[in-house]
Amino acid sequence: MRAELVSVGTELLLGEITDTNATYISQQLADIGVDVYFRHTVGDNLGRIVQVLQGAMRRCDVIIICGGLGPTQDDLTREAVAEVTGRPLQRVPAAEQRVREFFAQRRRVPSESNLKQCMVPKGGRLLDNNCGTAPGLLVEHNDTVLIAVPGPPPEMRTMLDSDVLPYLRDHVAAAEGGVLFTRTLRLSDIGESTVADELADIISQQTDPTIALYASPAEVRIRLATKATDEAAAYQRLSKVEEQIRARLGSHIYGVDDETMPVAVGNALREAGKTLAIAESCTGGLIASRITDIPGASDYFLAGYVVYSNAAKTRLLGVSEEVIAQYGAVSEECAKAMAEGARRDSGADYALATTGIAGPTGGTPEKPVGTIFIAVADDKGTICEHFCWPGEREQFKARVAQMALNVLRKRIVGE
């Protein structure tokens, strides 16, 4: 099944916001086996939205439109769908009733623009919005399905997950005799080209499940996908290939599906019943922020120290001035002393420490920009790993955060 996505909003074309909705929708469609052939972005202009939709209707089976469903004059998605399908907008009485009750409770009367949100092209239906005011739209027109979801990311995601994806999954199953089942293996300490080389024969022989490789900072993902009507049969096929891959690269696989590195670290700590402290120099708090992005991190994360200055390394973590003078703040000795100091000061079971040179300045011939030391202290002692990965400042921080969490994870699980 072929799909196109249309993101609506002048603020996107001005680069005022990044279109993360398009990423999310693309991922979700890939996961259920809907192929996205094109994405388009268009401003709040009726003629141009209609132009994009007309083009897409000639090419594909499903069009997902994101944005332009609000109550203002700039919100034109509803009108555009009505125009390209030739279906007049009609009020949905049940939706109108809900809006009138909502306003009555607040002793107000809804305006015409509020009631505009209760309208749907004839023959279509509204999709409930459980975390905002703008309902979505779904119109089956000839051989094309047009679906519109609101632009605010939480509203879009909720509506996609609860209504749109189940609908499309059924649609795919009916049209193609099966839906897509996937498994993603997450790998660390290995590059994409090495993975490709190691699995070259498996990848070239494999047709079902399909195997695809993706890379992001300090991570490679292997995505297995198979189309099936029967879930058990699908997962059996996926597991068979997963086993083949694990036989070769198992030591690199740290997580499956949504188990990102901060989740994997959290799971390892929770299973071991252990706690964590983090001491960061060059990553500047990013590792702690990643760890605390995971709900429930307070179960295992005790404390973070952002010790950017040498004085702070000494004052907060007791790193001796001699160590810094003799070896430098970017050194194995300093990283280890930071980890040991953070463990001592916080009382955590594990302490992770990073120190390095993010750049753009501060590099030397012996320690160029990109130099990084990662130390972990626990009750068995203190280890340190050393890498050099120059890159843009924010990229460098992201990569080091991922690598550091992996060094920690391996220590916890005893790899």
Place this chain on the structure above:
Amino acid sequence: MRAELVSVGTELLLGEITDTNATYISQQLADIGVDVYFRHTVGDNLGRIVQVLQGAMRRCDVIIICGGLGPTQDDLTREAVAEVTGRPLQRVPAAEQRVREFFAQRRRVPSESNLKQCMVPKGGRLLDNNCGTAPGLLVEHNDTVLIAVPGPPPEMRTMLDSDVLPYLRDHVAAAEGGVLFTRTLRLSDIGESTVADELADIISQQTDPTIALYASPAEVRIRLATKATDEAAAYQRLSKVEEQIRARLGSHIYGVDDETMPVAVGNALREAGKTLAIAESCTGGLIASRITDIPGASDYFLAGYVVYSNAAKTRLLGVSEEVIAQYGAVSEECAKAMAEGARRDSGADYALATTGIAGPTGGTPEKPVGTIFIAVADDKGTICEHFCWPGEREQFKARVAQMALNVLRKRIVGE
């Protein structure tokens, strides 16, 4: 001048990466007065790239293509530009010479696919790539300019800034008798609709410079733009409107153009010759990470404490167990004690502290999800501000980080 952007890459359509390149290019084009009417994303498929380019050539003056310039068989942008312009690919001897020298130094011979990168459609030119191997392309064809830049963000940005934008600026100046000059005013502590109301008469009467409003977490931006041939005249016009706006909203304007909140805080600290420590509970290290995203932050940033647990608040910052027992960890008293503890422990002049309830769980009727206390301690005492802004976990952290830095900034500059 009308432009369309084409992002090339199957990984984009699979949602494997977010298209931040499109955001950056859109911003830069808006800044020089090039209007982006449509953006498109297409996979690594020659027929479909050609199809998108043909559509764009019928509609616009400039097409910027991002991605698909590498050496592999999947990289098809070069071929697509050749096909839609009917101009055969030709090797550029100077570029071929550079590639051969590059390989000779490494005692290797370039393959045909490496030499593919030295080819340009007849009559076009290559754009140098100063931080990667893939050169860009620029082809003036009939009334349309086709420009291709590489997909890796640092390579794209460098080429855009050094080659493409200067070219387009001249192009705009020649075509429209002037280029766009802009000034962006950054506001805090005020909502977008209030700004719109306060400036309603100015905005409605104003035609040159134009005035546009944009909102992001805890920030509103006002963008003034004017087209001119003469830079001095342009900035005079911008300054006149800026003065009118400052007369009404000056107390909310914290920065101009690229002076984001972490930059504004850093500038304020550097000017005052003061240092900073940060104690974070609910923001989990994000504020320290934002501060350390700015090169040179080590001039003023001493230390960060991520005190996620109550025990850490007591142990690292000396927050008394009585304060936590009596008022709770999310309270004015605790926020103030955290700021005072961080200031004392680090020896910094200013200490900023956050404590709140990010959710999704942990809310109570008195302190619902979204409750946040922000405290600043300095030599004059300790202040605390209290807000409630529920939102998704990562959104909440981003908004609180911005608001907290603003509370700090106001304290430093004495607002």
